[in-house]
Amino acid sequence: MEDIAPHHPQKNPDDLKAYAREMRKKMPTAEQLLWYVLRNRRVAGAKFRRQHPVGRYILDFYCVEKKLAVELDGGQHSEQQNYDQQRDAYLKKQGIEVLRFWNNQMLLETEAVLEVIYSILTKSPPRPLAGEG
Template sequence: MNQESNKWKHEKLAELLKENARRMRKEPTEAEEKLWQVVRNRKLAGFKFRRQHPFEGFIIDFYCEETKLGLEVDGKIHLQPAQLEYDQQREAYLNEFGIEIMRFTNEEVERNVFAVARMIKERLLERRKNLPSPLPLSRGRGASTKE
């Protein structure tokens, strides 16, 4: 029963996280909306981003699965010591999954979204270059290796 109860709690928390992500997608900050207009629909060097992406109990503002790069657009609350510590712990946890987080303030995005986009693009290209290549597909039993 305890294992079943834990499973139910985990599923409930995952659903609440998804609902929260949906709500956040519908109510972005001005800076988030401005950055979204630059990265959506593969506009930034062909990379696909997800907005308000739930991952392991957290929501990443923008996430590129191909390069495992997350983007966070931070308001002033992120300057408070307790929030800074939380953000550092969260980032360290996400790093364990190979996810790198780039942080920008609302002001940086609002003042010059294109400079922010350039920095993101450079990092995306760098990460794509440095990520391990996927394993080649198996040809299957009896498949010819001649071209």
């Protein structure tokens, strides 16, 4: 399976940087697709970094100027909701907004996911994802 282990907060900063570099080499298909779209300021002119360390965590995609993190979650996240909630609470205290999508949403509803990201970057209302609203 393509899912990667959670972004562990117990690693020290040097280990965290090395781990982030390793994760960039092993991105799941959904992350590769999102990175292809986000890179080079292709969405609303926003610069994103991938596998970016913040504190003791690694964010899948992070836009520094908008303080926006985009996380793509695989199946392991259904079992680690408490960890994700603690992580999101820490990031919120840092002023970082976190958007979470399932990998299959990115692969099957790419346009809808991108509309949500674009709407946050530009502060315009998105259309609901399939199954919402």
